[in-house]
Amino acid sequence: MAKAFGAFPELRHPFEPTPIHPAGHTTVLYQGRTIQLSATGPGDGLLIRPEDLASVNGFVLKPEGACFQDLCFPLKDNWLIERGGKTWFDLTTFANTVGQHFIADEASRVWSFAELPAKQDNMLVNGMAPDFEIVDRTGNVIRTADYRGKKALIVTWSSW
Amino acid sequence: MPVWQRVYEEINDPNFVLICVAEDTGGEAVAGPIFDAAKPTYIQIVDVDHLISSVFNFVNVPSAAWIDEEGRIVRIDEGTYSKVHQFGEGDTAFLFGNDVYTPALKDWVAKGRESVHVQNRQSVTGNIRKHGVNEQKADAAFRLGNLFRAHGEGEKAEHYWELARTLHPESINYFRQNLTLTEEGSGGQSFMKKRMEYMEQGKEYYRPLDIAKT
Numbered sequence: 001m002a003k004a005f006g007a008f009p010e011l012r013h014p015f016e017p018t019p020i021h022p023a024g025h026t027t028v029l030y031q032g033r034t035i036q037l038s039a040t041g042p043g044d045g046l047l048i049r050p051e052d053l054a055s056v057n058g059f060v061l062k063p064e065g066a067c068f069q070d071l072c073f074p075l076k077d078n079w080l081i082e083r084g085g086k087t088w089f090d091l092t093t094f095a096n097t098v099g100q101h102f103i104a105d106e107a108s109r110v111w112s113f114a115e116l117p118a119k120q121d122n123m124l125v126n127g128m129a130p131d132f133e134i135v136d137r138t139g140n141v142i143r144t145a146d147y148r149g150k151k152a153l154i155v156t157w158s159s160w
Numbered sequence: 161m162p163v164w165q166r167v168y169e170e171i172n173d174p175n176f177v178l179i180c181v182a183e184d185t186g187g188e189a190v191a192g193p194i195f196d197a198a199k200p201t202y203i204q205i206v207d208v209d210h211l212i213s214s215v216f217n218f219v220n221v222p223s224a225a226w227i228d229e230e231g232r233i234v235r236i237d238e239g240t241y242s243k244v245h246q247f248g249e250g251d252t253a254f255l256f257g258n259d260v261y262t263p264a265l266k267d268w269v270a271k272g273r274e275s276v277h278v279q280n281r282q283s284v285t286g287n288i289r290k291h292g293v294n295e296q297k298a299d300a301a302f303r304l305g306n307l308f309r310a311h312g313e314g315e316k317a318e319h320y321w322e323l324a325r326t327l328h329p330e331s332i333n334y335f336r337q338n339l340t341l342t343e344e345g346s347g348g349q350s351f352m353k354k355r356m357e358y359m360e361q362g363k364e365y366y367r368p369l370d371i372a373k374t
Contacts, residue, residue, distance in 0.1 A: 007343055
């Protein structure tokens with residue numbers, strides 16, 4: 001029988017089991033990036049080292065709050081917490097406060113975050129192209145901002 | 161893809177960039193040869209995680225956005241075909257695509273904001289789909305599924321892919337992407353049934369193009 005159109009069952013699960021990260025590490029998925037954290041705090045939720053915040057979502061802690069470029073959220077008391085003698089940034093509480101949704105597989109220590117609503121407003125309200133960063137087939141990093149000054153058509157397709 | 165290469169060559173404007181994004185969990189193995197056959201000179205991306213659809217709130221392929229020199233979206237989320245195609249044969253065959261999109265695109269590249277095909281901010285923002293909690297969680301779940309797949313954890317991959325489809329039933333992308341990785345394929349009975357249900361519910365499989373034929 002001829003193979004059906006757009007049928008690649010052999011590609012469903014072609015990969016051998018490999019560790020997602022070294023034992024004791026945690027993985028965060030955000031904006032198409034995979035970020036590995038070597039240290040996280042104990043207990044529920046995702047507690048990260050404050051210095052790891054920028055590598056996870058670009059935010060930096062400043063006197064005025066947690067800031068990404070011009071976007072600042074005033075610090076809440078429950079974002080920075082003490083546990084095990086260390087200070088942690090509670091990333092899941094931060095996400096809940098700013099309306100960022102996520103799906104977690106805590107057993108495997110993986111958190112997958114959707115985009116922050118505040119970052120989407122520039123598109124949804126102002127009609128501006130969203131920021132993205134993705135690698136093309138030649139290994140170049142393609143960013144929305146790279147095409148300022150040119151007209152761009154971004155078109156999705158698929159083999160199916 | 162060869163048609164887009166031809167369009168790109170016809171436009172031949174150094175201030176125009178064409179970025180073609182394959183939304184394909186099958187990755188290079190399936191999308192790569194199709195790209196290569198087109199001998200493309202435009203930017204090619206194989207987007208295993210469907211990131212680009214996620215950032216523009218697209219739910220189907222092909223979909224597109226026109227972005228002007230200031231980073232402003234001036235058209236978005238239409239069935240972006242560069243010509244008319246036929247799917248299937250006999251009684252179940254149907255035509256899809258159009259022959260007005262490419263001329264409109266060329267008009268915009270030539271005339272910029274003077275083109276009649278440029279939409280204002282209100283039209284553009286009205287055409288961007290509004291994704292709520294479930295759709296955003298679906299995107300996060302889909303990527304989680306892909307991560308587990310990449311590490312050989314098929315059971316968890318299936319769990320999160322199914323979660324994505326359940327949370328975001330409007331996503332033709334998640335529905336058909338799943339079918340491509342089955343024996344049935346993306347154009348079989350399940351696809352035909354879903355497409356029929358979609359249309360019977362009065363939903364637009366693609367938004368009708370708001371482009372007059374000239």
